[in-house]
Amino acid sequence: MADGDDPKLLTALLRSPVTWGVALSLVLSFVPALNQSSDDFQFGVIIGLSGLAVTILVDQQLRLNALRRQMVSGTERAVRDIRATVTATLPLLQASPDFRSFAGQVSENWQKIDGKRSPFLHRILQDRVREFLGDVTSLGSGAIEIEATKPYSFRSASLTEFAVMLMVHSDDLGYWMEVRGQRYLRRQRDAIAAGELIVERIFVLEDEEIDEAEAIIAEQCAAGISVKVVRTDELTPGERREHDIDQGVITDRHGSKMLMRPIPELRRSGGLMSARLERLSYLPGEIQKAERSISFLRHHAVPVNQVYPNITGCDGATD
Numbered sequence: 026m027a028d029g030d031d032p033k034l035l036t037a038l039l040r041s042p043v044t045w046g047v048a049l050s051l052v053l054s055f056v057p058a059l060n061q062s063s064d065d066f067q068f069g070v071i072i073g074l075s076g077l078a079v080t081i082l083v084d085q086q087l088r089l090n091a092l093r094r095q096m097v098s099g100t101e102r103a104v105r106d107i108r109a110t111v112t113a114t115l116p117l118l119q120a121s122p123d124f125r126s127f128a129g130q131v132s133e134n135w136q137k138i139d140g141k142r143s144p145f146l147h148r149i150l151q152d153r154v155r156e157f158l159g160d161v162t163s164l165g166s167g168a169i170e171i172e173a174t175k176p177y178s179f180r181s182a183s184l185t186e187f188a189v190m191l192m193v194h195s196d197d198l199g200y201w202m203e204v205r206g207q208r209y210l211r212r213q214r215d216a217i218a219a220g221e222l223i224v225e226r227i228f229v230l231e232d233e234e235i236d237e238a239e240a241i242i243a244e245q246c247a248a249g250i251s252v253k254v255v256r257t258d259e260l261t262p263g264e265r266r267e268h269d270i271d272q273g274v275i276t277d278r279h280g281s282k283m284l285m286r287p288i289p290e291l292r293r294s295g296g297l298m299s300a301r302l303e304r305l306s307y308l309p310g311e312i313q314k315a316e317r318s319i320s321f322l323r324h325h326a327v328p329v330n331q332v333y334p335n336i337t338g339c340d341g342a343t344d
Contacts, residue, residue, distance in 0.1 A: 168306035170288065178303050179275070179285045180209045184216045188223065191319050192273035195229035196289050201241045214248035225251040227322050229269050232258060239333050246329065246339035253326035253339075260325065268318040284312050 117128060138146050163169040171178055184190075190213070200206040216222035226245060230238055235256075245252050257265060272286040288302040306312065329339035 167308045168304065168311070170302045170304050173287060173301055173303045174205070179305060180205065180287075180303065184212050184222055186277050187216075187275050188221070188278050189276040190222065190224045190226075190273055191275075191316075192224065192226045193229060193319060193322060194226060194271060195269050196271045196287070198234060198238055198241055201244070210244065210248055213250065217249035223251075224249070225253075227253050227255055227319070227326055229255045229257060229322065232256070235332065239336070242329060242333065242339070243336045246336055251340055252329050253323070254329055254332045255322050255326045256332075264321070268321050270315075270318060272315050272318070274312055274315050274319065281307070282312050283307055284315050286315070 117125060120128075135150070138150055160169065173180060175181065201210065213222065213224050217224060228238060228242060242252055242254070257269065260269065270286070271289070272284065275283050275285055277283070284304070284306040286304040286306075288304055329336050
């Protein structure tokens with residue numbers, strides 16, 4: 026035993042109830058023996074033994090109480106740990122089978138990355154996780170902005186799950202002559218021909234865009250789309266700022282409505298704007314505001330044949 030341990034041992038012995046109980050028992054047992062009487066000696070022995078027994082019982086009781094407190098404290102900690110575990114895992118248990126499968130794959134591959142002990146891989150992982158969580162958080166809130174060229178953007182996705190499209194086109198007529206625009210129009214035409222989709226599109230045109238838009242609008246009408254035209258010179262500057270917005274409200278087959286708004290960010294030659302992002306929103310306030318704008322433009326729109334007498338059949342597939 027090290028010398029430094031002696032004071033600690035002495036302190037522990039002095040604080041022990043057993044030490045004091047034994048010492049008191051010995052004192053009580055020897056006091057009667059001082060009379061040098063046999064009976065007193067026997068009485069002293071009885072007192073000493075009784076004291077030792079009481080000391081042992083008290084010590085055991087104290088130890089039992091301490092053990093009970095430790096058990097209660099340990100049980101409380103265990104209950105807290107179980108509650109925390111249940112709280113953490115309950116969302117996973119309540120999630121869909123697809124999500125549980127996804128979480129299992131993420132956990133498995135995350136452990137593989139941890140096993141490689143590569144700071145570079147971990148940095149990539151953390152960046153991807155932040156990006157993914159940002160997208161999921163946006164989706165959970167009901168609105169997200171995504172790249173317009175991605176396969177899951179609205180203009181690139183399948184239209185089979187949608188029933189009605191009420192659209193306004195006010196920017197970048199050249200989009201309809203691009204490959205992406207032609208594919209988007211073809212998907213609309215096919216869905217309309219199959220009786221699965223109704224499309225109404227309002228073109229908001231500057232005077233200098235009238236001639237350029239004629240072939241584009243003729244193609245839209247041939248696809249079975251109900252087309253109307255709003256000339257910007259019929260709108261006040263305030264009305265243009267509020268309602269001249271490239272956007273649409275789409276209703277799916279379950280009756281849920283979604284706002285789709287291309288976000289023009291890149292200016293092309295000639296002053297036309299090309300959408301790099303799409304905003305997709307299920308937020309009621311945004312949808313209602315878009316519906317009010319579409320209703321306003323409908324009120325100011327004219328039939329296609331009033332602007333283009335040679336174009337017919339622009340009432341869509343609903344008539």
